[in-house]
Amino acid sequence: MKRFLLSVFILFWCWPVLANDVLLENVTFKSQSPPGDWDDNMNCGPTSAVMLASTYLEIDADEDEIKIVIDWLYDNEYIQPQLDAEYYDGNSTSITQIANVLTGKYKLGPVVKKNIGQLSYLQAKLEKDNPVMVAVNVQMDPTKMGHFMVVVGLTEDNVVVHDPGKTQGSFNSYSYATFLASWKTSNYASLVVDTSKVTWHPDGSLVQVIGNAKVYILIDSKTYWIKNEAVFNAHNYDWQKIISISQKEFNCYEYGGEIDWQPYRELFKVDDIYYLMEKQTFDSNGGSVYQFASEASFNSWNISGAVVELSVNQANEQYFSIYANGGPLYIRHGTLLKPTFNVPAYGEGLTFVVDNQGTLRNFESWDLFEQMGYDKLPVTLIGDPELLESIPGFDEMITVDMSKQCQNPGEYGQYSITIDEPEPEVEPEPEVEPEPEVEPEPEVEPEPEVEPEPEVEPEPEVEPEPEVEPEPEVEPEPEVEPEPEVEPEPEVEPEPEVEPEPEVE
Structure with missing residues (x-):
């Protein structure tokens, strides 16, 4: 009886009950050959990297992209071509080298390497829409050579993977026992691009798609491209306040246009009140004068240049009588503020983000704060009454549901399952x-x-x-049907056991 109870305990400990089944249907599958041939092909690492990268970037998981990755590995001397094999058969790669592909070539991040044999870890990543590359074995057999696969789902009994070592390797299922036994041979090595499910940020945020150099600002739920570094600096935007977002989130916004002009600005001060005069260029007609709500507001805009002290009469003559009243300027949008006092109705210790209207918004939880990327931004401490002088008020809390909204659902979820053409082989x-x-x-x-x-x-x-x-393209080519497969890959056709080849990697 004791032995039976112990067995039950061990089984329960080894096979935790997963909260929900999860399957990432948007992860594109690609077999590791072509390029190269199946006899000497060792492209499971580069192919897995391409499958991961195509989930976040607008790239095709295809033969050409795998060649680009192999060339990158060769050029950076991570691997060398195999002797007596095709150039694009590649060579064996390590999980660290594949991490370098994701961060160095694709500029993705954060990329997390782990050695933790827990299905709950995989589930947590999958629930954030992040596929996980794992180091297992060919055909999930612990006695065969090492092999990379991409975990795309978990069910009640099985692990679902994309296996690049098969032409029909998409959404292959293995029992927990089979998967864990194979995964254990690599000490449970895994690699994941650890992004969040967030698809929305408030207006006024500076955003940048992971792997893309372009920086945008959100205005009225639209993205405006800040054309270059000179324009960025001329507007006194803060490089430290740029938030990395997914391609999926970017597709949720309409494109508003580009910001390509460099404003002309002058700062002046009247009776301890700071003002900004701004126009499009030095020679432009018109312009506006803005009053900073407080010294803290003035500092948050980080506008360079000397501040000229003027009397009321001088200010009237040089500015107020000439330019339009632009209204007040509060703490700059995108700024994170942490009050050093007990804020009525909010308490102490909360961090707020300033939106495009200058109002403060808190977060539903610290986890959400991190998922939206704010934990990587600088935080400004502010006291009382300086805070209340610097903002027009408070706005609604940012919730998890709010962070998952999509402003442009027509473009949302553009990724679809693609079955690779070579699968029939x-x-x-x-x-x-x-x-x-x-x-x-x-x-x-x-x-x-x-x-x-x-x-x-x-x-x-x-x-x-x-x-x-009946398709026009096929009928006119009767001669192609009898001989097609022999010409492209003579060596593949005669080898029915292509997939089971342990040398695939």
Whole structure:
């Protein structure tokens, strides 16, 4: 009886009950060959990196992109071409080298390497829409050579992966026991681009898509591109206040245009009150005069240049009688403020962000504060009554639901599942042949590239492809159907056991 209870305890400890099934259907699959051939191909690392990167960036997970990554690895002397193998068969890579691809080539981040064999860790990352690259073995067999796969889902009983070592490697499932036994051989090594599910930031935020050099400012839920560094500095924006966002979030905003002008500004002071005169250029007609709400407000705008002290009469003559009244300037948008006193109705210790109207907004939780990227920005301490002099008031709290809204849902979720054209080449495998439904799949049929693939026609599945023949491109090429697959990859066709090859990596 004691032994039975101990066994039950061990099973419960090893197989935690996961809160929910999770599956990332937007992660594009690509097999590691082509490029190269299956005999000597060791591209599982570069291919996994491409699958991860295509989740966050507007790149195609295809053969050309894998070649670009392999060239990058060669150029940076991380690996060398194999002797007596094709140039783009690549070579074995480490998890650190793949991390360097993600951060150095794709400029993604933060990239997290972990050695932690917990399914709950994988689930936490997947629930943030982040696929996880894991170091396992070919065919998930601990006795075979090391191999990289990408975890894209967890169910009640299985781990779901994209296996680049198979042409039909998308959404392959393995039991927890099988997966953990293989993962253990690498001491549970994993790699993830640890982004959040956030798809919204308040107006006034400076944002930059991960992996892209362009900086934008959000105004009326639209992105405005700040054209270059000179324009950025002329507007006195703060480089430390730029928030990294996902491509998914960026697609949720409409594009408003570009900011390409450099304003002309003059600062002056009357009776301890700071003012700003601004016009588009020195020679421009018109312009506006703005009054800073407080000295703290003035400091938050970080405007360079001398401040001229004037009397009321001088200010009237030189500014007030000439330029329009632009209104008050409060603490600059995007600034993080932490009051040093007990704020009525809010308490102590909270951090607020200033929105485009100058109002303060707090956060539902510290986790949300971190997920939105504010933990990486500088925080300004402010006392009482300076705070109340510097803002027009408080606005509603930023909630988790608010952070997940999408202002432009028409562009949201543009990523879709793509089944790679070379998948049919696995048909020689017994388990693949009985799957006729792969061809009729709606996602595959709309892909014109699939039918023309020379490799597909010689496969046994050629017979269930009558509906492809009516296509104008296929019928006019009767001669291509009989010989297609032999010409592109003579070595692949004769090898039915392509996938099971342990040397794939």
